[in-house]
Amino acid sequence: MTHVLRFRAPGRVNLIGDHVDYVGGLVLPVALEQAVELRGEATDDGIVRLASASFSGEAVVDLRNPVEGQEGWVRYVVAVIEELADHSIDVRGFEGELTSDLPSGSGLSSSAALEVCVAGALAFAAGVELAGMELALLAQRAENRVGIPCGIMDQAASALGRRGHALLLDCATLDHRLVSIPDAIGIAVIDSGVRRRLEESGYAARRREVEHALAVVQPEAGSHDVEASLRAGTAAGLDGRELRRLRHVLTESERVRAVAQELERPGGPDIDELGRLFASGHASLRDDFEVSVPEIDRLVELAMEEGAIAARMTGGGFGGAIVVLAPASSVARVAERVSNRYSAECGRTAAVLLSAAGDGAGLIPGLS
Numbered sequence: 001m002t003h004v005l006r007f008r009a010p011g012r013v014n015l016i017g018d019h020v021d022y023v024g025g026l027v028l029p030v031a032l033e034q035a036v037e038l039r040g041e042a043t044d045d046g047i048v049r050l051a052s053a054s055f056s057g058e059a060v061v062d063l064r065n066p067v068e069g070q071e072g073w074v075r076y077v078v079a080v081i082e083e084l085a086d087h088s089i090d091v092r093g094f095e096g097e098l099t100s101d102l103p104s105g106s107g108l109s110s111s112a113a114l115e116v117c118v119a120g121a122l123a124f125a126a127g128v129e130l131a132g133m134e135l136a137l138l139a140q141r142a143e144n145r146v147g148i149p150c151g152i153m154d155q156a157a158s159a160l161g162r163r164g165h166a167l168l169l170d171c172a173t174l175d176h177r178l179v180s181i182p183d184a185i186g187i188a189v190i191d192s193g194v195r196r197r198l199e200e201s202g203y204a205a206r207r208r209e210v211e212h213a214l215a216v217v218q219p220e221a222g223s224h225d226v227e228a229s230l231r232a233g234t235a236a237g238l239d240g241r242e243l244r245r246l247r248h249v250l251t252e253s254e255r256v257r258a259v260a261q262e263l264e265r266p267g268g269p270d271i272d273e274l275g276r277l278f279a280s281g282h283a284s285l286r287d288d289f290e291v292s293v294p295e296i297d298r299l300v301e302l303a304m305e306e307g308a309i310a311a312r313m314t315g316g317g318f319g320g321a322i323v324v325l326a327p328a329s330s331v332a333r334v335a336e337r338v339s340n341r342y343s344a345e346c347g348r349t350a351a352v353l354l355s356a357a358g359d360g361a362g363l364i365p366g367l368s
Ligand code: GLA
Pocket: 014, 017, 018, 019, 020, 021, 022, 150, 151, 152, 153, 154, 315, 316, 317
């Protein structure tokens, strides 16, 4: 007898800590309520066949002969299957349907959610319960295999998120803990409509630049003396651009720590301080890391004018979305007003996604 299984993996929005995961910094993402879901059952024909209206098309992978060089989302499925095999998981044939209510291309990690979902489901069908950081690392390796040199943040948020919480993750040690988000704070994600694909963006270039700068300076782990590191970089001959990249990663983890502390402040966060931390994080990504675009900068300004507590670009940048914190009672109104003003000014639609912090990936019980 076969068993129908349903497995889901959410997208993520990062509250703060961008472009630091791949150099061992601190990040603070939340799992969204929107997710990718796979529903299906194991088969004995040695073929993984996943249909999807949401991703458009079908992935058909012959396990005896997985073919590389596929297009679009199918590449992720092939990469996950290869990673599972490398993990000594005996992947079985599977027939299922993938659905998603995550917008793709707006920086909410629909590809990470897809990888985590397919990996978790196919492992489960093979009798292996992959979860938590192990699942996240496998999914990250699949994404790297496709050619995107991402860090661990997106897959970790998708695998380890928890309702009502953000995930505070040290990407150097993989130590992590949950940070409760006060009920009074609502989260909105506003999509600029400026599309990006990490492969084509400057993501890999930024990563190379900052890795080079860090290799030259070698700041001591845990050192908070940004000025000393920048002086060391100047003395070692780093140019102005490399020094700015370095300043971003050295200051960003401090902001992450401070935002987590505000969220957990007994009696509630200092709202002005949260706003200031997000603003300086945004400025650092815009001016020092140069991964923002004018449309995103404008959305951040509009959000603050319309009554947000805090707003900043989120994710890899070069377009995509902003994350907005606003009083829970008014977050929908604030986001709608921002979206309307943006559309009137820029002639583009700014889709709004309202989401509380949701649960990480897992089996959806109830079917057999
Ligand atoms: C993308 C990557 C992540 C991370 C962010 C920037 O989402 O997939 O690993 O580097 O960009 O913080």
